[in-house]
Amino acid sequence: MEKIKIMLVDDEERYLSTTQKLLSKKGYDALTAGSGTEALEKLKTQNIHVVILDVKMPGMDGIETLREIKKHFPLVEVIMLTGHATVESAVDGLKAGATDYLMKPVDIDEIVNKAEEAFAKRQRLEEKIRTASSRRDV
Numbered sequence: 001m002e003k004i005k006i007m008l009v010d011d012e013e014r015y016l017s018t019t020q021k022l023l024s025k026k027g028y029d030a031l032t033a034g035s036g037t038e039a040l041e042k043l044k045t046q047n048i049h050v051v052i053l054d055v056k057m058p059g060m061d062g063i064e065t066l067r068e069i070k071k072h073f074p075l076v077e078v079i080m081l082t083g084h085a086t087v088e089s090a091v092d093g094l095k096a097g098a099t100d101y102l103m104k105p106v107d108i109d110e111i112v113n114k115a116e117e118a119f120a121k122r123q124r125l126e127e128k129i130r131t132a133s134s135r136r137d138v
Contacts, residue, residue, distance in 0.1 A: 004119045005047060007031045009039040009065065010054040010081065015104075019052075022108040028115070036065030043073050050118045052102070052111060055082040055089045063092050070097040075125065077118035081106065 006028055010016050016032040023030040031046060033039035037060055039051065051069060055062035066078050080093035083104035090101045099118045102110060 002049075003027075003029055004115060005029045005031070005049050006115050007033060007039060007042060007046070007048045007051045009033045009036065009051060009057075009062075011035060011057045012054075019108065019111070023112070026108070026112060028112070036060035036062070036068070039065060040068055040072070043069065043076065048073075048076055049122055050115045051076055051078045052081055052115070053078050053098075055080055055093065063089070063096060066093060066096045066098055075122055077122050079111075079114050079118055 006023060008016055008019055008023075008030060009032075011034055013034065016034065020030045020032050031042060031048070033042055035057060039053070042048070043051075053062050053065060053069075057065075060068075062080060062082075066080065069076055069078055077099045078093075078097065080090065080098045080101035081104060082089055082101065093101055099121060100114050102114060
């Protein structure tokens with residue numbers, strides 16, 4: 001079975017390095033990006049399955065980054081992460097295509113559970129695409 005590849009996107013360097021280490025200890029392949037722009041660049045060259053994306057970032061914020069990810073990489077599952085819990089940002093993220101959202105501070109096991117759920121959703125979608133494709137080719 002394919003191993004989940006996760007990208008953490010946050011402007012807080014300490015959060016990125018700590019969470020990346022915790023995910024690695026649990027056996028996950030985790031990349032980091034310090035901005036939405038950096039995340040989009042990495043998505044062009046890496047096969048990322050799940051993005052954990054902070055809502056509040058300078059420059060390109062999380063919602064804008066989410067929209068760009070969904071426009072260019074529609075199969076990438078995105079989980080929004082916020083320390084500034086507002087119903088509006090959660091609703092905006094879900095409307096723009098986020099799979100789920102988490103509230104900071106978040107336990108590493110909760111991140112893992114949400115990432116696993118998002119990865120399973122992606123695999124089901126990829127299977128539907130393969131099935132439709134094979135029916136079309138017959």
